[in-house]
Amino acid sequence: MSTHLSLADLHGSLSDPLLDAMTFLNEVTERYPDALSFAPGRPHEGFFETGQVAKYLDVYLDHLRGRGLTEDQVRTTLFQYGPTKGIVADLIARTLANDEGLEADPASVVVTVGAQEGMLLVLRALCAGPDDVLLVSSPCYVGVTGAARLLDITTVPVPEGDPAALAATARRLRAEGKRPRAFYVVPDFANPSGTSMPVEARAGLLDTAAEEDLLVIEDNPYGFFARAYGERPTLKALDRHRRVVYLGSFAKTCFPGARLGYVVADQPVTAPDGSTTLLADQLAKLKSMTTVNTPALSQAVIGGMLLTHDCRLRTANAPATAHYAANLTVLLGELERHFPAAERTRLGVSWNEPEGGFFAVLDVPFTADEAAMERCARDHGVLWTPMAPFYPAGGGERRLRLSVSALNERQIAEGVARLAAFVRASA
Structure with missing residues (x-):
């Protein structure tokens, strides 16, 4: 008879929702390969050359x-x-x-x-x-x-x-x-x-x-x-x-x-x-x-x-620094364009304005969980990362992370348009 292991007998971390959340994000990305993705925190591949x-x-x-x-x-x-x-x-x-x-x-x-x-x-x-x-x-x-x-x-x-x-x-x-x-x-x-x-x-x-x-x-x-x-x-x-x-x-x-x-x-x-x-x-x-x-x-x-x-x-990274800074500028500008002040107030939408790096955080009027992320990928063709797993003691349920590192400016503009449509549909 083959060995059958019980998850209850393995280390407790394997049942932790935190590990499942990261696995789920990878699985959704694979299921919707054509979706524009604000999810990954990986660097832009355009700066890589195999000959180097x-x-x-x-x-x-x-x-x-x-x-x-x-x-x-x-x-x-x-x-x-x-x-x-x-x-x-x-x-x-x-x-x-x-x-x-x-x-x-x-x-x-x-x-x-x-x-x-x-x-x-x-x-x-x-x-x-x-x-x-x-x-x-x-x-x-x-x-x-x-x-x-x-x-x-x-x-x-x-x-x-x-x-x-x-x-x-x-x-x-x-x-x-x-x-x-x-x-x-x-x-x-x-x-x-x-x-x-x-x-x-x-x-x-x-x-x-x-x-x-x-x-x-x-x-x-x-x-x-x-x-x-x-x-x-x-x-x-x-x-x-x-x-x-x-x-x-x-x-x-x-x-x-x-x-x-x-x-x-x-x-x-x-x-x-x-x-x-x-x-x-x-x-x-x-x-x-x-x-x-x-x-x-x-x-x-x-x-x-x-x-x-x-x-x-x-x-050495000056071109990459300029690229990420430009991407972040486009992201913040497109959020402003799609959510003007009056509509932000009506919907309860807001975001921070980082000085650099890969990430920004969007506050939304719905629970930004795994189910919402999958609906967004399926119906609107855009991916993001739920913020709740980043809060060890709970919180962040209506927040999502947007990464600009892996996209170009055109993709960011299109991605924000799709995301805005999803936010309005989910409000």
């Missing part, structure tokens, strides 16, 4: 030869397992210094299989027991709440951009016998809200973290699309007390298929015998038991891309 992969690989291999490696050593670097912390940490550190004004010792960098692995490693290292709690900015990227669910870590939401609420939540949890361990936040062009944190709020957040003895997990997948780091520094660039663990990714700024991310974890860790290492070294121990190491081939290609552009991604 081989070119970047050659650039990196020449870089190794220039450092004095023999051909045997070059071959070993590319084909063998390699160091757990990665082989391009020095190039990542140079890029962060050039583009973010962030001085990171390469020894504090762990190269990961996408930022998602970085989240898992950081959460596993920081949350040691059942009373440890992860605070998250709400609405929140589902990748981190999903990772916490896989690890059986409790998450508690804090309203986005509210340091006072962060302090109050941390104190309440301590009074309940819990240990608020860290706070996860995306300060630049956040997914899903698209909002960015003002510099004053960043300083306030770091002050609150110090007062409440919290670490801050800063996720910055979109920061390289900003125009200049001096305008709005990362939390890590402002960090003077090693409060911030920094997550980065090359998925949006180079290409997702490389699956390359990194963690900057420069916090000292003291062992019972008094010896000291970096948190990055502890993350590497965990990584050695998960993915062992990040594929050298992916690292070499991204390393070659960084070298080609003198470790300055902002300059």
Whole structure:
């Protein structure tokens, strides 16, 4: 007789509606392939050229030869397992210094299989027991709440951009016998809200973290699309007390298929015998038991891309930055055109106006759930993402996320027209 497993006997995360929601979105996209999609947060494919992969690989291999490696050593670097912390940490550190004004010792960098692995490693290292709690900015990227669910870590939401609420939540949890361990936040062009944190709020957040003895997990997948780091520094660039663990990714700024991310974890860790290492070294121990190491081939290609552009991604991404900014301008303009002020008031429609990035949020007069999304795809030929899954404690039922990253301006204009027709039909 064949083995038959009960879902009730598997890990509880597999029954979590959060995982089902993301699967449903993928399935709807496949069922309606001709629908214009505001759903994916993937970069525009027009900036990818397959021939660049081989070119970047050659650039990196020449870089190794220039450092004095023999051909045997070059071959070993590319084909063998390699160091757990990665082989391009020095190039990542140079890029962060050039583009973010962030001085990171390469020894504090762990190269990961996408930022998602970085989240898992950081959460596993920081949350040691059942009373440890992860605070998250709400609405929140589902990748981190999903990772916490896989690890059986409790998450508690804090309203986005509210340091006072962060302090109050941390104190309440301590009074309940819990240990608020860290706070996860995306300060630049956040997914899903698209909002960015003002510099004053960043300083306030770091002050609150110090007062409440919290670490801050800063996720910055979109920061390289900003125009200049001096305008709005990362939390890590402002960090003077090693409060911030920094997550980065090359998925949006180079290409997702490389699956390359990194963690900057420069916090000292003291062992019972008094010896000291970096948190990055502890993350590497965990990584050695998960993915062992990040594929050298992916690292070499991204390393070659960084070298080609003198470790300055902002300059390399200037065309993409302009493209996404233009798309966002079109989206906001088309929403204004299809929903003039009087009609917005009558329907109860509103939206935010992000300064950049991929996402904007639309408030609508109906429940924007999976059923509504499928009706919209079937009857109006347009897709979007429900916001409710991004609210860990509930909320967002009448909000939807619109992404402009994968469409062109003509498609955005047509997509908003179709969406407007659906909104009116559903009001």
